[in-house]
Amino acid sequence: MPELPEVETMVRGIRPFVTGRKIIEVRRGPSLCKPICMEPDWPDFNHLCTGRTIRGVRRLAKRVILELENSSQIVIEPRMTGLMLVADPPSQEHLRVEWRLEGNESPGSLWFWDRRGLGTVRLYGPGDLAVALGPDRLGPDALLATLTDWQTFCRRTRRPIKVALLDQTLIAGIGNLYASEMLFRSGIHPERPADSLKKGELTTLRKACLMILEEAIHYEGSTLSDGTYRNALNQNGGYQNAHRVYDREGLPCSNHCGNQVLRIVQAQRSTFYCQACQPPFPRGTGS
DNA sequence: CCCCAGTCCTGCGGGC
DNA sequence: TGCCCGCAGGACTGGG
Numbered sequence: 320m321p322e323l324p325e326v327e328t329m330v331r332g333i334r335p336f337v338t339g340r341k342i343i344e345v346r347r348g349p350s351l352c353k354p355i356c357m358e359p360d361w362p363d364f365n366h367l368c369t370g371r372t373i374r375g376v377r378r379l380a381k382r383v384i385l386e387l388e389n390s391s392q393i394v395i396e397p398r399m400t401g402l403m404l405v406a407d408p409p410s411q412e413h414l415r416v417e418w419r420l421e422g423n424e425s426p427g428s429l430w431f432w433d434r435r436g437l438g439t440v441r442l443y444g445p446g447d448l449a450v451a452l453g454p455d456r457l458g459p460d461a462l463l464a465t466l467t468d469w470q471t472f473c474r475r476t477r478r479p480i481k482v483a484l485l486d487q488t489l490i491a492g493i494g495n496l497y498a499s500e501m502l503f504r505s506g507i508h509p510e511r512p513a514d515s516l517k518k519g520e521l522t523t524l525r526k527a528c529l530m531i532l533e534e535a536i537h538y539e540g541s542t543l544s545d546g547t548y549r550n551a552l553n554q555n556g557g558y559q560n561a562h563r564v565y566d567r568e569g570l571p572c573s574n575h576c577g578n579q580v581l582r583i584v585q586a587q588r589s590t591f592y593c594q595a596c597q598p599p600f601p602r603g604t605g606s
Numbered sequence: 607c608c609c610c611a612g613t614c615c616t617g618c619g620g621g622c
Numbered sequence: 623t624g625c626c627c628g629c630a631g632g633a634c635t636g637g638g
Contacts, residue, residue, distance in 0.1 A: 320631060356614095381632075398632050400616080413616090435615045437632070478609070487633080495631060545618075545630080586610070588631060 321397040323461055323492030324535035324558065325548055326381050329403040332551025334376040336405045337385070337420065337429050341372045344419040355415045355431075356439040367442050368393065368418065379448075380457050380491035390445035394452075395431055400547045401438030404430045407553045416440055434547060461492035461528055469521045473513040480516060480524075481509035482586045493528070496541060496565045499591045501527045503564045503573075508597040509583070509590045517601060534561065564591040572596060 321329070345365045347354055357364055368387075375386040383403055385393040395403060401415075405426040408414055415438070416431040431440060443451060459468045472489035473480075483489055484498040493501070502509050504527035507520055516524070535541065540556035542548045543566065548556055563573040568582040572593040583590050 322632090396633080398615090399630075433615095434617075435630095437615050439633090476608080482609090485632085543630090547617095587612090589629095 320399050320494055320496060320543075321401065321540075321548060322381060322494035322497050323378075324497070324532055325540035325556065326383060326397065326492075327378050327536050328539045328550050328556065329383055329397070330376050330378045333383075333403050333405050333429060336426055336551075337373050337418075338375060339372065341370065341421040342368050342418050343370070343421045345369055346417040346419070347415060355433060355436050357416075358439075358441040364440075364442055367391065373420075379452060380460060380487060381494070382452075384448075392443045392448050394441045394443060394448065396439045396441075397433070398435075398437040398439070400435040401431060401433040402547075402549055402553075403551055404432055404549075404553060405551050408432045409434075409547075409549060409553060455488065457487055457491040458489045459491065461490050462532060464490050464525070464528075466518075466522060466525055469525050470518065473516050473521060475514075477512045477514050479510045479585055480507060480513045481590050483513040485586070485588070492532070495588050496543075496562075497528075497531055497535065499565050499589075500563060501531050503592055503597060504531060506597055508599045509585065509592050510599065520601065534558065564593065567591060 345368045347361060371387040371389060373385050374388050377384045377386065381396065383395040387393065395401070408430055409432065413432050413434045414430055415433050418429045420428060431438065458472060475489065476483050481498055481502060484493045485495065501524065505524045507516070507524060535558040538557035538561065539550050540548055541558040541562065542555040543559060550556065564580050567580040568591060569579050572578045572580060572595065574593065574596050576593065576595045578593055578595045580591055581594055
Protein backbone atom coordinates (compact mmCIF):
# COMPACT_ATOMS: atom_id res chain seq x y z
CA MET A 320 0.00 0.00 0.00
CA PRO A 321 1.83 3.08 -1.08
CA GLU A 322 2.70 5.22 1.91
CA LEU A 323 5.37 7.91 2.05
CA PRO A 324 8.38 5.64 1.32
CA GLU A 325 6.68 3.93 -1.62
CA VAL A 326 5.51 7.21 -3.12
CA GLU A 327 8.96 8.74 -2.62
CA THR A 328 10.40 5.72 -4.43
CA MET A 329 7.97 6.22 -7.30
CA VAL A 330 8.96 9.88 -7.58
CA ARG A 331 12.69 9.12 -7.57
CA GLY A 332 12.12 6.30 -10.04
CA ILE A 333 10.25 8.24 -12.68
CA ARG A 334 11.96 11.63 -12.24
CA PRO A 335 15.06 11.00 -14.42
CA PHE A 336 12.94 9.54 -17.20
CA VAL A 337 10.19 12.15 -17.50
CA THR A 338 11.71 15.47 -16.45
CA GLY A 339 12.01 17.85 -19.39
CA ARG A 340 9.91 15.70 -21.72
CA LYS A 341 6.76 16.81 -23.49
CA ILE A 342 3.46 14.95 -23.22
CA ILE A 343 2.38 14.26 -26.80
CA GLU A 344 -0.68 12.11 -26.10
CA VAL A 345 -2.73 10.88 -23.15
CA ARG A 346 -4.65 7.63 -23.27
CA ARG A 347 -7.07 6.13 -20.85
CA GLY A 348 -9.97 3.70 -20.64
CA PRO A 349 -11.74 2.28 -22.52
CA SER A 350 -8.71 2.14 -24.79
CA LEU A 351 -6.78 0.87 -21.78
CA CYS A 352 -9.17 -0.38 -19.10
CA LYS A 353 -11.99 0.79 -16.89
CA PRO A 354 -11.48 4.45 -16.05
CA ILE A 355 -10.51 5.63 -12.62
CA CYS A 356 -11.53 8.86 -10.91
CA MET A 357 -10.15 11.71 -12.99
CA GLU A 358 -10.59 15.47 -12.75
CA PRO A 359 -11.34 17.30 -14.88
CA ASP A 360 -13.33 14.76 -16.82
CA TRP A 361 -12.01 13.36 -20.03
CA PRO A 362 -11.51 14.86 -22.64
CA ASP A 363 -10.70 18.12 -20.85
CA PHE A 364 -7.99 16.32 -18.92
CA ASN A 365 -6.46 15.13 -22.15
CA HIS A 366 -6.52 18.57 -23.77
CA LEU A 367 -4.99 20.27 -20.75
CA CYS A 368 -2.12 17.75 -20.52
CA THR A 369 -1.28 17.30 -24.17
CA GLY A 370 1.56 19.43 -25.48
CA ARG A 371 2.81 20.36 -22.02
CA THR A 372 6.36 19.65 -20.88
CA ILE A 373 6.97 18.02 -17.51
CA ARG A 374 9.26 20.38 -15.63
CA GLY A 375 9.65 18.33 -12.48
CA VAL A 376 8.38 15.51 -10.30
CA ARG A 377 7.86 15.73 -6.57
CA ARG A 378 6.03 14.07 -3.71
CA LEU A 379 3.25 15.68 -1.68
CA ALA A 380 2.47 13.39 1.27
CA LYS A 381 1.28 10.19 -0.47
CA ARG A 382 0.74 11.81 -3.86
CA VAL A 383 2.94 12.13 -6.93
CA ILE A 384 3.02 15.61 -8.49
CA LEU A 385 4.01 16.19 -12.10
CA GLU A 386 4.87 19.88 -12.49
CA LEU A 387 3.91 21.12 -15.94
CA GLU A 388 5.48 24.02 -17.79
CA ASN A 389 2.49 26.34 -17.37
CA SER A 390 2.47 25.95 -13.55
CA SER A 391 -0.34 23.45 -13.62
CA GLN A 392 0.10 20.11 -11.90
CA ILE A 393 -0.97 16.53 -12.50
CA VAL A 394 -1.59 14.93 -9.11
CA ILE A 395 -1.62 11.14 -8.92
CA GLU A 396 -2.94 9.51 -5.76
CA PRO A 397 -2.07 5.79 -5.84
CA ARG A 398 -4.15 4.84 -2.76
CA MET A 399 -4.03 1.08 -2.27
CA THR A 400 -2.70 -0.46 -5.44
CA GLY A 401 -1.68 2.36 -7.76
CA LEU A 402 1.76 2.36 -9.38
CA MET A 403 3.70 4.91 -11.45
CA LEU A 404 5.74 3.05 -14.03
CA VAL A 405 8.26 3.77 -16.75
CA ALA A 406 8.68 0.10 -17.71
CA ASP A 407 6.97 -3.27 -17.92
CA PRO A 408 3.71 -3.04 -15.96
CA PRO A 409 2.70 -6.05 -13.82
CA SER A 410 -0.09 -6.65 -16.35
CA GLN A 411 -1.59 -4.86 -19.32
CA GLU A 412 -4.96 -5.46 -17.73
CA HIS A 413 -4.95 -2.68 -15.14
CA LEU A 414 -3.25 0.14 -17.00
CA ARG A 415 -5.39 3.19 -16.29
CA VAL A 416 -3.62 6.18 -17.84
CA GLU A 417 -0.75 6.45 -20.29
CA TRP A 418 1.15 9.67 -20.93
CA ARG A 419 3.08 9.29 -24.21
CA LEU A 420 6.30 11.30 -24.16
CA GLU A 421 8.07 13.04 -27.00
CA GLY A 422 11.40 11.73 -28.22
CA ASN A 423 12.88 8.41 -29.20
CA GLU A 424 14.49 7.57 -25.90
CA SER A 425 13.09 4.79 -23.73
CA PRO A 426 10.64 4.79 -22.08
CA GLY A 427 8.23 6.23 -24.57
CA SER A 428 5.52 6.56 -21.95
CA LEU A 429 4.73 7.06 -18.30
CA TRP A 430 1.97 4.81 -16.98
CA PHE A 431 -0.43 4.78 -14.05
CA TRP A 432 -1.33 1.18 -13.28
CA ASP A 433 -3.92 0.40 -10.58
CA ARG A 434 -5.32 -3.05 -9.95
CA ARG A 435 -8.18 -2.05 -7.66
CA GLY A 436 -8.90 1.27 -9.26
CA LEU A 437 -9.17 3.26 -6.03
CA GLY A 438 -6.49 5.67 -7.20
CA THR A 439 -7.19 9.11 -8.62
CA VAL A 440 -5.60 11.38 -11.21
CA ARG A 441 -6.30 15.11 -11.11
CA LEU A 442 -5.04 18.13 -12.97
CA TYR A 443 -4.88 21.45 -11.13
CA GLY A 444 -4.51 24.82 -12.82
CA PRO A 445 -1.94 27.34 -11.55
CA GLY A 446 -2.57 28.04 -7.87
CA ASP A 447 -5.35 25.50 -7.47
CA LEU A 448 -3.25 22.77 -5.84
CA ALA A 449 -2.30 24.92 -2.88
CA VAL A 450 -6.00 25.52 -2.22
CA ALA A 451 -7.17 21.94 -2.79
CA LEU A 452 -4.40 20.37 -0.70
CA GLY A 453 -3.61 23.19 1.70
CA PRO A 454 -2.60 23.00 5.37
CA ASP A 455 -6.18 22.29 6.41
CA ARG A 456 -6.05 19.06 4.41
CA LEU A 457 -2.41 18.04 4.86
CA GLY A 458 -0.34 18.53 7.98
CA PRO A 459 3.46 18.81 7.89
CA ASP A 460 5.23 16.06 5.96
CA ALA A 461 6.39 13.23 8.21
CA LEU A 462 10.00 13.70 7.03
CA LEU A 463 9.95 17.43 7.82
CA ALA A 464 7.80 17.69 10.95
CA THR A 465 9.59 19.23 13.93
CA LEU A 466 9.17 18.21 17.55
CA THR A 467 6.97 21.27 17.93
CA ASP A 468 4.79 20.00 15.08
CA TRP A 469 4.46 16.64 16.84
CA GLN A 470 3.55 18.30 20.13
CA THR A 471 0.98 20.49 18.40
CA PHE A 472 -0.63 17.58 16.62
CA CYS A 473 -0.79 15.34 19.68
CA ARG A 474 -2.39 18.05 21.80
CA ARG A 475 -5.16 18.36 19.24
CA THR A 476 -6.70 14.92 19.74
CA ARG A 477 -7.53 12.34 22.38
CA ARG A 478 -7.75 9.57 19.81
CA PRO A 479 -5.39 6.59 20.15
CA ILE A 480 -1.94 7.51 18.87
CA LYS A 481 -2.11 4.80 16.17
CA VAL A 482 -5.36 6.26 14.81
CA ALA A 483 -4.03 9.82 15.01
CA LEU A 484 -0.90 8.84 13.05
CA LEU A 485 -3.16 7.95 10.11
CA ASP A 486 -4.84 11.37 10.11
CA GLN A 487 -3.20 13.21 7.22
CA THR A 488 -4.33 16.59 8.52
CA LEU A 489 -2.08 16.15 11.57
CA ILE A 490 1.12 14.64 10.10
CA ALA A 491 1.12 13.70 6.41
CA GLY A 492 2.52 10.59 4.79
CA ILE A 493 2.16 7.85 7.41
CA GLY A 494 -0.10 4.87 6.64
CA ASN A 495 -1.21 1.72 8.39
CA LEU A 496 1.95 -0.31 7.92
CA TYR A 497 4.54 2.23 9.07
CA ALA A 498 2.32 3.48 11.94
CA SER A 499 2.59 0.07 13.64
CA GLU A 500 6.31 -0.15 12.90
CA MET A 501 7.17 3.26 14.35
CA LEU A 502 5.12 2.70 17.51
CA PHE A 503 6.86 -0.62 18.07
CA ARG A 504 10.25 0.98 17.53
CA SER A 505 9.28 3.69 20.03
CA GLY A 506 7.94 1.31 22.68
CA ILE A 507 4.63 3.19 22.70
CA HIS A 508 1.33 1.31 23.04
CA PRO A 509 -0.95 1.97 20.05
CA GLU A 510 -3.98 2.68 22.25
CA ARG A 511 -2.34 5.47 24.22
CA PRO A 512 -4.38 8.66 23.80
CA ALA A 513 -2.36 10.97 21.56
CA ASP A 514 -2.64 13.84 24.01
CA SER A 515 -1.25 11.72 26.84
CA LEU A 516 2.20 11.34 25.26
CA LYS A 517 4.99 13.10 27.10
CA LYS A 518 7.56 15.29 25.37
CA GLY A 519 10.22 12.61 25.76
CA GLU A 520 7.96 10.03 24.16
CA LEU A 521 7.23 12.35 21.25
CA THR A 522 10.95 12.88 20.79
CA THR A 523 11.40 9.11 20.63
CA LEU A 524 8.42 8.66 18.30
CA ARG A 525 9.61 11.37 15.94
CA LYS A 526 13.08 9.84 15.75
CA ALA A 527 11.60 6.38 15.13
CA CYS A 528 9.37 7.87 12.44
CA LEU A 529 12.34 9.44 10.65
CA MET A 530 14.50 6.33 11.00
CA ILE A 531 11.85 3.96 9.70
CA LEU A 532 10.76 6.12 6.79
CA GLU A 533 14.36 6.75 5.73
CA GLU A 534 15.22 3.06 6.00
CA ALA A 535 12.12 2.15 4.01
CA ILE A 536 13.00 4.69 1.31
CA HIS A 537 16.53 3.25 1.19
CA TYR A 538 15.06 -0.21 0.58
CA GLU A 539 12.56 1.20 -1.95
CA GLY A 540 9.45 0.48 0.08
CA SER A 541 7.57 -2.63 1.14
CA THR A 542 6.22 -5.23 -1.27
CA LEU A 543 3.75 -7.28 0.79
CA SER A 544 2.77 -10.90 0.17
CA ASP A 545 0.11 -9.81 -2.29
CA GLY A 546 2.99 -8.51 -4.40
CA THR A 547 1.18 -5.41 -5.49
CA TYR A 548 3.69 -2.67 -4.75
CA ARG A 549 6.51 -2.24 -7.29
CA ASN A 550 8.96 0.55 -8.01
CA ALA A 551 8.93 2.52 -11.28
CA LEU A 552 10.76 -0.30 -13.03
CA ASN A 553 8.30 -2.93 -11.77
CA GLN A 554 10.76 -4.33 -9.26
CA ASN A 555 9.94 -5.42 -5.69
CA GLY A 556 10.75 -3.22 -2.73
CA GLY A 557 12.95 -4.67 0.00
CA TYR A 558 11.71 -3.27 3.28
CA GLN A 559 9.13 -6.01 3.92
CA ASN A 560 12.01 -8.16 5.20
CA ALA A 561 12.72 -5.58 7.89
CA HIS A 562 9.21 -5.34 9.31
CA ARG A 563 9.25 -5.94 13.05
CA VAL A 564 5.51 -6.25 13.74
CA TYR A 565 3.38 -5.55 10.67
CA ASP A 566 1.57 -8.69 9.49
CA ARG A 567 3.48 -10.75 12.06
CA GLU A 568 0.61 -11.74 14.36
CA GLY A 569 1.54 -14.74 16.52
CA LEU A 570 5.22 -14.62 15.58
CA PRO A 571 7.87 -13.96 18.26
CA CYS A 572 8.53 -10.34 19.12
CA SER A 573 11.59 -9.07 17.24
CA ASN A 574 13.04 -7.83 20.53
CA HIS A 575 13.25 -11.47 21.71
CA CYS A 576 11.22 -10.59 24.78
CA GLY A 577 9.48 -13.96 24.64
CA ASN A 578 6.05 -12.60 23.72
CA GLN A 579 4.11 -12.94 20.50
CA VAL A 580 3.10 -10.08 18.26
CA LEU A 581 -0.56 -9.20 18.84
CA ARG A 582 -3.12 -7.87 16.39
CA ILE A 583 -5.97 -5.55 17.33
CA VAL A 584 -8.38 -3.52 15.20
CA GLN A 585 -8.46 0.26 15.59
CA ALA A 586 -10.65 2.46 13.39
CA GLN A 587 -11.35 -0.64 11.27
CA ARG A 588 -7.67 -1.22 10.54
CA SER A 589 -5.22 -3.81 11.84
CA THR A 590 -2.65 -2.73 14.39
CA PHE A 591 0.28 -4.98 15.33
CA TYR A 592 2.25 -4.56 18.55
CA CYS A 593 4.00 -6.27 21.45
CA GLN A 594 2.29 -5.98 24.82
CA ALA A 595 5.55 -6.26 26.74
CA CYS A 596 7.66 -3.89 24.65
CA GLN A 597 4.82 -1.38 24.28
CA PRO A 598 3.24 -1.12 27.74
CA PRO A 599 -0.18 0.55 27.99
CA PHE A 600 1.13 3.13 30.43
CA PRO A 601 4.45 4.99 30.30
CA ARG A 602 7.17 3.33 32.32
CA GLY A 603 7.48 4.64 35.86
CA THR A 604 3.94 5.97 36.24
CA GLY A 605 2.60 3.01 38.18
CA SER A 606 -0.77 1.41 37.40
C1' DC B 607 -15.41 20.51 16.41
C1' DC B 608 -14.43 15.65 17.16
C1' DC B 609 -14.83 11.16 16.00
C1' DC B 610 -16.54 6.89 13.98
C1' DA B 611 -18.79 3.92 10.50
C1' DG B 612 -19.60 3.30 5.78
C1' DT B 613 -18.03 3.54 0.90
C1' DC B 614 -15.30 2.69 -3.18
C1' DC B 615 -12.55 -1.23 -5.60
C1' DT B 616 -10.26 -6.22 -6.92
C1' DG B 617 -7.80 -10.36 -5.80
C1' DC B 618 -6.86 -13.73 -2.72
C1' DG B 619 -7.33 -17.15 0.92
C1' DG B 620 -10.13 -19.73 4.25
C1' DG B 621 -14.02 -22.53 5.04
C1' DC B 622 -17.29 -25.76 3.62
C1' DT C 623 -12.92 -28.99 -7.03
C1' DG C 624 -15.51 -24.88 -6.81
C1' DC C 625 -18.07 -21.32 -4.73
C1' DC C 626 -18.81 -17.67 -1.44
C1' DC C 627 -17.59 -14.60 1.88
C1' DG C 628 -14.49 -11.69 4.37
C1' DC C 629 -10.55 -9.02 4.37
C1' DA C 630 -6.82 -5.80 2.84
C1' DG C 631 -6.76 0.10 3.81
C1' DG C 632 -6.23 5.46 1.75
C1' DA C 633 -9.20 9.10 1.58
C1' DC C 634 -13.46 10.86 1.60
C1' DT C 635 -18.59 11.43 3.20
C1' DG C 636 -22.43 11.54 6.28
C1' DG C 637 -24.19 11.57 10.68
C1' DG C 638 -24.24 11.47 15.77
